Amino acid sequence: MDEQRSKAVTEAFVRLHKESLIYRDYRLVNWDCTLRTAISDIEVDHIDLKEDTMLKVPGYANPVQFGVLISFAYPLEEGLGEIVVATTRIETMLGDTAIAVHPEDERYKHLHGRYAVHPFNGRKLKIICDAELVDPTFGTGAVKITPAHDPNDFEVGKRHNLEFINIFTDDGKINSNGGAQFDGMPRFTARVAVIEALKEKGLYKDTKKNEMSLGVCSRTNDVVEPMIKPQWFVNCSTMAKAGLDAVRSKKIEIIPQQYEQDWYRWLENIRDWCVSRQLWWGHRIPAWYVTLEDDLDKNLGSNNDRWIVARNESDAKLEAQKKYVGMKLRLDQDPDVLDTWFSSGLFPLTVLGWPSDTTDLRAFYPTSVLETGLDILFFWVARMVMMGMQLGGDVPFQKVYLHPMIRDAHGRKMSKSLGNVVDPLEVINGMSLDGLLKRLEEGNLDPNELNIARDGKTKDFPDGIAECGTDALRFALISYTSQV
Template sequence: MDIPTMRNVSILVIALKKTEAEAEAEADAEAEVRRRRGFSASHPRQISQSQRQPSRDTTDKMAVSEKNPEIIKEKDLERKKEKADKAREKELKRQKALEKAAKLQAQQASNNQKKREKKMVKRGGKEENPEEFLDPPTPFGEKKRISSQMAKQYSPTAVEKSWYAWWEKSGFFVADAKSSKPPFVIVLPPPNVTGALHIGHALTVAIEDTIVRWRRMSGYNTLWVPGMDHAGIATQVVVEKKIMRERKLTRHDLGREKFVSEVWDWKNKYGGTILQQLRSLGASLDWSRECFTMDEKSSRAVTEAFVRLHKNKLIYRDERLVNWDCVLQTAISDIEVEHIEIKERTLLNVPGYEKPVEFGVLTSFAYPLEGELGEIVVATTRVETMLGDTAIAIHPDDPRYNHLHGKYAIHPFNGRKLRIVCDATLVDPKFGSGAVKITPAHDWNDFEVGRHHGLEPINIFTDDGKVNSNGGSEFAGMPRFKAREAVIEALQKKGLYRGSQGNEMRLGICSRTNDVVEPLSKPQWYVNCDKMAMKGLHAVMDEKKKSWMKKRRLMLSWTKKRRLMLSWTKKRRLMLLWMKKRRSMLSWMKKKKIEIIPRQYAADWKRWSFISFYLALLISDV
């Protein structure tokens, strides 16, 4: 082993010895510390019982140190120093954060300056002025003043502002009656004056405005007529709810004049809102021709149209069934009737009745036959209508009732003779007893059967849904559903009640009042659509015109099965009476309903009725 190697080994040995000595010294120091803190040498983590309580000497020393002012002052100085050190450290951190934020802000400002310099280079050195992006104020009715620079962000309010006032003042939307240009005229479907416009109105107005502006640009003498509809029942219901909510009064409490005044106040309030909304949409309407369906000018035009149609025998009066709302006390259209499916006995709340009314019940009872022939049992879900029965229908091929053809039954409450008629269309001999009670004034199917057999319709209800004198003195004045209970009780007393059972049914409910719709026989005005219907039918059958007829096969199938003439009834007369416009045929023309189609064809009829009518209008000039 050479000398350098020996030297290295010696150094290593000395270092190891020194390290061991230091380790022993550190171990002794740690043991001393543990001893002073109360830990045992053999068990460093255990505290002896004697060490848990400080000695008397230690306690005396602690008491002396606590009473020594110099020691207390020294400790206070140390605490203040520590607090000052923490405050300096916190302030130092805050200063660093501020310096960092200032540096970042300076960097952003530098970047923005560089961007502006680049823009200025592109614009030839001209500096950007923020005011150039703002539209200068435009006096009302003048052409919009536009800023020299396009705004950095699109603002619909800023873009649309001031344009419409200038368009309207300049007369851009006014049609020229003396113009030689080809005319293009459409009427804005008048929105109901029952509130503000909604998204559906906005969609329709946008589409119509696009068409009108395109025609105007194409050189047509364009007229787009604005207006509002008084909305009849809809407005009446809204105003009635308002006065009930605010004053706890009905329209009958107010009287006709005050109620009409309330309606006009409502129209003036919300009518202005609707017109302003139309302007905000940018609709290019000719406001010089604005109209309201209850205006005097419109009323005169309606009266003239009504007189002409009546002279030409296109309007006639007839008594037929209508959908009657006993709360509104007016007829409503099929569109306003919602049907609910009832699967079993069900209790429903009906306006005007404190307790729920049971529906979905088929009640059976017997009619005594004339001449001691026994009795005939019928069943119905509306037993109260038996007070207006005028006949009993049986199937002509039902052997059970062959001996009753041409005979009569006797009404148990008023002694009226009920003719027994044969009807193969209405009666199903396999259902129930095979006999059907006929109430022409209160059932759609019975009404058609009554007309076919010449039966008299007997109305047993008042307009507010109570039994009238035709129902008999025993039940007169009773609300219709309370009369139902009374009739069942009276049948039980006479021994004619035959029981009841659950039955599925469809119940018509008014969409506005939730009242149960009552079919009533009422006189109504009708429009004779025979000629128009014939033109429509001929057009469907014409092979030359099939190219423009969509779904022609369906239409052809319908016409082959039905071959029925169409008549439209004038509906919703109540508002006309209250508004003292008894001949307001504008409302009549807008709120009409077809009645002649039997109810068993209702599904097909609702699908095709309006199509065939408008089809007839289209081809009437061909």
């Protein structure tokens, strides 16, 4: 990668860390089991399901059932009967560590502080009271708690000091914590197996259709799995406020103006940005882990307080020697890389020579106009504004002009990764189906994506594209320019 731009990325990370805007923490992240990496909130697409729905999931030969609520019972200790809970993700019950009820729910007051017993591993699940999470009027009024795999349960786990048990491997299989009966099963295969095992024990109750929002990765279409991982985060609160104020004060003008509301909605509800990625390409995170000679646990990253953020290994070594005077130590750089939008967010600064105080930077920053697609208003534009104001001291541009998106017949953005791009010349001159498929094969799609793209092209253009000449383009442009 370009040396100057790489230097700028490292400098930005170090400065933001020194300003306490970058930190490392164990948190629940959006995990993509296909990419085997964390992804940010805005890389997650949400599919609204109204009823029982079978969906194709990467890596599974058969469609997977979603949009249902599955009820089952946990037996109570001391022969007190059972307590019924419900979930849309039955496989996560393998990581349950508690059951929550409302403190004022009369049905369960006799169970406060008592325990249910996990049917597959014998783990004792404490009956806890949580008025913040539990709605006594919804379902049975009892909620299973899986702190390691659900955002709401994660907060309950922290409030009640529960055990956090991760039951998934990075590629989405059940690990040894899920029990020998399910160990090694892909998560959605385990979904079916858990239901069958509950039926055998007489604990399964029923399955009902349930409206839900399903999170999928915008790149792989894999179902996102909430997982606890140590990651690097950017605290966006103060930077987002600055970005909001810049648009409200008209220091930055968004054109068309209607997209200002999207800007406000995103930045007013922003969460801290997970910027570390478990990929082999990208800008490597400039952080080194200190392992001391007498450490019992020598695993990389096992102690969050041992990280040294620095511009290079020499600086990291000097800082580590000051912090651990006279101790024998080893430094290992974090193997993770940065989210691509972190480096992209520095674009207005780095093209003008930042972090050096160049003539170009003084003359042309802030710039005048940014022209880009409306689909990356938050992915890219908001990040450039936040980082530009924080590191450059001013807005990176004064106007943001958003162009519309070219979409296919199904309303999807035309994208190389989807294989649904139609070249205007193919419309003008015509193209046979074999020619369209050959174009796909000349691209860089992986085999699975290529098969999907081939099927799509064959369905959309079974006879290829007829020669339309240039009139089709003229009529399209006339239609577009005549719109009010």
